[in-house]
Amino acid sequence: MKKHIYIYSPSGAVRDKAAFKRGVRRLQFLGHEVEVDADALASHTRFAGDDATRLAAIHRAAASGADVALISRGGYGLTRILGGIRYKALAKSIERGTQFVGISDFTALQLALLAKTGSTTWAGPALCEGFGVGGKPDPNDALSQTTPAVPDDIMEDCFNDMLTGQGEGTGWRQIKETGEFPQDLIVRASQATIWGGNLAMLTSLLGTGYFPDIKGGILFLEDVGEHPYRIERMLTQLLHAGVLARQRAIVLGQFTEYKLNSHDKGFKLASVVQWLRSQVKTPILTNLPYGHVATKVLLPVGAKADLHAEGRDVLLFWGNDHSGSH
Template sequence: MSYIYIFSPSSAVRDKAAFRRGIKRLQKLGHDVEVDADALSSHTRFAGDDATRLAAISRAAASGADVALISRGGYGLTRLLPDLPYKALARSIERGTQYVGLSDFTAFQLALLSKTGACTWAGPALGEDFGTSETPDDIMEACFDDMVCGQGEGSGWRLPKGDELALVSRSPAAASELAVRNACLWGGNLTVMCSMVGTPWLPPIKGGVLFLEDVNEHPYRIERQLTQLLHTGIIDQQKAILLGAFNRFQVSPHDRGFKLQTVVDWLRSKTKTPVLTGLPFGHVPTKVLLPVGRKIELLVQGRDALMFWG
C-alpha cells in the first residue's frame, strides 16, 4: 500500500519485541517498511546522541517515503529544535511524505509548523500502537489507512454528558450547539507544549482549535500546566480546547476528591473558550489521526462532536 520509513528521534527503543511486532504488522497490512540505520541505537536514555538523531531525521526527510513514522516518543526532541533541517522537512512534505507520531513528537510538529507552516499528523507510534502485545485497535488502524490513502476527511466522537451541560450553561441561547469554522488545528502533548512556551518554536496561533493529551501526569500537574497556558493567554486566544486522554496516573488520599474532572471544571470557570473532553487521542489504544496545522471545521450538536478537514 505505501512506503513507510521508521525512525527514532527521541528515546531509545527498549522494547525490541514490540518494535519487531510493529514492523511485521505493517508489512502484513501490505506496506513496504524501511527501518532507519539508527532506529535501535542507544545513548544514555536517547536513541543515539543528538547528532545521531538529527542525522536520522535528515534521512527520513530524504527517504521519499509516503509515511515517516516514529518508533516511540519519550524525551529528546526539544534538545534538537535549533538544529532540525526545517527546509528539507518542509520540502519532503511538499513531495508527499506524511510525518506521524505523538507524545515527544509534539515538539517536532509544533516547531515545524512554526518555522515552515508545514502540516504533520498526530497519530500512532510503531511500538506502542502497531507493536502492542494485543491486537492493534481497529479504529486506529482504519484512521491510519485513511491517512495513507488520502481519504481521511474528518473524525467524530461522543462527548460525555457533562460537556453538553457545560455548553448549555455557557450559552443558554445557543443550547448545546457549537460551530467553529476555518480554524487551525494544533496541539499535542501538554507537557511538551508547555516546555516550548516562550521559545521561537511554539507557533503563535490565535483563533485555533487546540487539542491536548498527556500520560503519567497527576491531575494537579495537569492543572498547573493548563494554568501556564491560561496565564500566557493561549487558552483564551483559541476558539475551542479539545482534551484527549489523560491517563496512567494515581490519585492519593491527600487529594481529598481532587481529580481530573476537578481540573476540567476549574478550567471552564476561568475561560470563555469552550472546553470539550473525550477526544479519542493520546496514550490509549483507540486513537484517531489529527492533522496538525490544517484548517478544520468543528461542529457540536448535543453530545455529537465532528471535525472536518477534507
C-alpha cells in the same frame, strides 16, 4: 494500497525490541514496504543515539522519499535538538508527499515545524505503541493479559485513511459530567487551524521560537502519567500566557496512567475541566479519542478544520485540502 514507510527514532531509545519487530511485521502484513533507519535501535543513555545521531536520522527520514516517516516511539529527546533541525528540508519533504506521523515527544517536532514553516504533520501512533502491541502474555503482568493480539482497528483504519488521502474528520461523544456539563452547548468553528498534542511538550515550548502563534485555532491536548493537579498547572501556564483565550475551542483528549491519592479529597480530572471552564470563555470539549490509548484517531496538525458541537456530540472535519496530502 502498498506504501513506503520509513521508521526512525528521534527520541527515546527502543527498549522493547519485540514490540519494534511486531510493529514492523504488522505494517508488512498490511502490505506496506517498511524501511528501517540505520540507527533506529541505537542507544545512548536514555536516547536513541546521541543528539547528532538523532538529528541525522530525522534528516534521513526527510530525504527517504517515503510516503510516511513514522517514529519508533516517543519518550524524551526532541526539545534538546530543535535548534539543529533543517526545517526547510522537512517542509520540502512534506511538499513532495511524505507524511510525518507520531505522538508524545513528537509534539515538539510537530509544533516547531508548524511554527517555522506552516507544514502539516500528523498526530497519530508510533510504531511500538501503535502497531507493536500483542505478543505472548506475561503471566506475571496483569496488563499483558488484556493486551489485544493485534493493533486497534479504529487506529489502523484512521492510519489507512491518512495513507490514501481519504481521511476527512472524526466524531465523538463528550464525557457527561453530572452537574458540570453545559447541556445546551453549541460550538461552531470554521476553517480553524488544528494544533496541539502532548500537553507537557507543548507547554515546554511556550516562550520559544518553536511555539506556533495560532489565533482562532482548535487546540487539542492529551498527556500520560500526569496527575490532574499537574495538568491544571500546565493549563494555568497556557491560560496566563493568553494562549487559551485566543482559541476557538480547546479539545481535551485522553489523560491516562495517573493515580489519585487520599490528599486529593475529591480533586480529580473533572475538577480541572470544571475550573478551566470558569476561567475562559473559549469552549472546552472533552473525550477526543486521541492520546496514549489504543483507540485513537489521526489528526492533521496545522490543517484547517470545521468543528461542530451540540450537546455531547462533536464533529471535527478537515476534508482533503490540507497541505501534505496525497
